[in-house]
Amino acid sequence: MISFFKVLRRDCAALIERGQPIVLSCGFLVLASTLYPFAIGPDQVKLAQLAPGIVWVLALFLGLLHLEKLYGEDAASGALEQLAAAGVPAWWFGFTRSAAHWLMAFMPLIILSPALLIILGVKEDAVLLPVLSLLVGTPALSFIGSWGAALTLGARQSVLVVTLVVFPLMIPTLIFGVSAAAPQFGSDGAMSLCLAVTLLSAVICPIATHLSLRASLE
């Protein structure tokens, strides 16, 4: 078990030391969300209505943005094979890489999201629910995304392929996430369904990652 957590710490520490992906996430979010008022118009009421959906769509794109970095370097340097030879089971990568991906992509999003929502015209007292929905739902995007990255490891044009593969799988998370974020739909079930998708992908995606990685490590 101790070696498991060492791998987890290694994966996350490597990212934070580099820092670059986190800066990329923040830059993408700030730029992309300031484009919406220009595209839709400065109408505060309209923007506030669309804001949860906008933030969730940005979350999806943000998740796709980091996928190619998840395994590429370690596969090229042979670190993945070394770890596998040291007895780290492939399914554990499903967790460690998802955690690393979440820290790269969604931690900056969740920290920035209150500011983004307020820029987009959401009132202060309505900010909590969208942020909570991101907190509950984005881990699912990381689990699904890191599985997609493992599946397309070593593929030609892997960015294109992984986007095509992962995109339909992320739609349920988007649906439940946005519904949980928008109180006007008035359904308490949305947040629990959002959590259910996260838990389900936490179970299925590491297994699928295990199968996918085992084929590429053979």
Add this chain to the structure above:
Amino acid sequence: MSAFMHWFANPARFVRIADAVTPWLWLTLAISLCAGLYLAFFGSPPDYQQGDSVRIMYIHVPSAILTTGIYGFMAAASAASLVWRYPLGSVAAKSAAPVGAAFCFITLATGALWGRPMWGTWWEWDGRMTSVLVQFFLYLGYLAIWQAFSDQRRAANAAGILALVGVINLVIIRFSVEWWNTLHQPASLLRRGGPSIDVSMQWPLATMFIAASAYAGAIILTNMKSELRMRRAQAQLQSMTQNAGGYRLETG
């Protein structure tokens, strides 16, 4: 069951059976397509509400059934390939995918053509339509995976996993989209459990469904045969180049 599968796993035996079955499938297609088209155009009345547009249904409904049916077949074949290392599994799944994708596209296209005069819109974010659209993207992703790897065994493995995860996703999609749709616009345009279909329309529909299934079966079997030949040719090429010594040919 497993004895049956092992018996079928011999590629040479499979090719023999497929060779015997395929002409009958083409014959079935020819007869049922002629009969079905005649019944659809001349042998059935226009709908009292929809007029002649109802005839689009005779292509739309068989395609929609086959879209799902072929995905199920692909998933079963992928499971057989991944779990029991059934050698024909990945061949069958790969051969079926383009056919399923084509039927999925036909379903969407004919649905849009029917929707324009009937609902006054090409596209409606209706629950069923949206899940068919997502299924189309799944098919595209599956096809892309096969193209993305030069190592065909690796591609077979990745595609198989994707097909199985896709089944889980399709179930969730169907549920979530229904839920999302009823949340946004309760008044759906599709009548659920509407008036059952008249006998005069059941016949052309059934005949066209037989035609579409025979077509799918014939194409999938032919695809499988050519895929098997391709693999054998590649294996032979590889052994030849290895015997020639050091000289390697780019395959895939």
